[in-house]
Amino acid sequence: MDEVLAVGDMEFQQKCLDVLNEYRKKGITIVFVSHDLGAVRRFCDKVLLLNKGKQVAIGDPTEVIDKYVYAKVETSSSKNDEPESGENKVQNDQHGLTSHQITEKIAEIVDVKFYDKFDHANTNFNSLDPMKVRIFYNSKESIEDPVFGIALYSERGKHLFGTNTFLKNYPINSISGNGYIDLLIEKVPLQTGKFLMTVDLVQSKNYVPLDHKDKQYSFSIIPTGYEEGVLGLSCTWELSSERAA
Numbered sequence: 001m002d003e004v005l006a007v008g009d010m011e012f013q014q015k016c017l018d019v020l021n022e023y024r025k026k027g028i029t030i031v032f033v034s035h036d037l038g039a040v041r042r043f044c045d046k047v048l049l050l051n052k053g054k055q056v057a058i059g060d061p062t063e064v065i066d067k068y069v070y071a072k073v074e075t076s077s078s079k080n081d082e083p084e085s086g087e088n089k090v091q092n093d094q095h096g097l098t099s100h101q102i103t104e105k106i107a108e109i110v111d112v113k114f115y116d117k118f119d120h121a122n123t124n125f126n127s128l129d130p131m132k133v134r135i136f137y138n139s140k141e142s143i144e145d146p147v148f149g150i151a152l153y154s155e156r157g158k159h160l161f162g163t164n165t166f167l168k169n170y171p172i173n174s175i176s177g178n179g180y181i182d183l184l185i186e187k188v189p190l191q192t193g194k195f196l197m198t199v200d201l202v203q204s205k206n207y208v209p210l211d212h213k214d215k216q217y218s219f220s221i222i223p224t225g226y227e228e229g230v231l232g233l234s235c236t237w238e239l240s241s242e243r244a245a
Helices: 010-025 037-043 061-070
Strands: 047-051 054-059 107-115 124-126 131-144 146-154 159-164 174-185 193-203 208-222
Touching (some): 061 124, 107 193, 107 208, 131 146
Antiparallel strands (some): 047 054, 131 174, 146 159, 193 208
């Protein structure tokens, strides 16, 4: 079967799902070819990953899907810790305070990288997988009480989330020279799509803006299930026969 679930309306797709489930119950072998990772995870007991006709991996669906999403990035740990201008940068300084408006920078954000659960720099992530956002900075002089912040936007520019080190009660005494700070996200609560990130650096004492990179970094979320919408919430259902009080 080749992308059978990608055609037709919802009723037709549901009929296809019912037929697939019946075949599975009868123990019939099904060859299901698809780039729909949610469908692969849902229906397949074993997954074969091919690259130009050659076998890359075969085995448990979760492990092979991880290899498909994450193993494309081959980078050493030493390179991971070095800031660079990568493909995850998006040039867009149309709104708010731009980096060009902050003259004579004494401290600036040099780069931002996103790290997957294998600690590889990446821009593609499975929904609900962990992510580490690493913000590289350079400070020409000692900056007391700096605050780092991020804001997350949809590809169309809708503001989805924002936080900073002050709101998270993570005080920083000072920064000087080159360094980085990590934002650790246990599970990325997003379902699918491309997302843009704004990064700020300010001095909290007098709220002096030091640097502002507006939507210059981006990453993509790959859906691994059939849930709808933008958010990917980790949740379960529980049924009780007792009536609610």
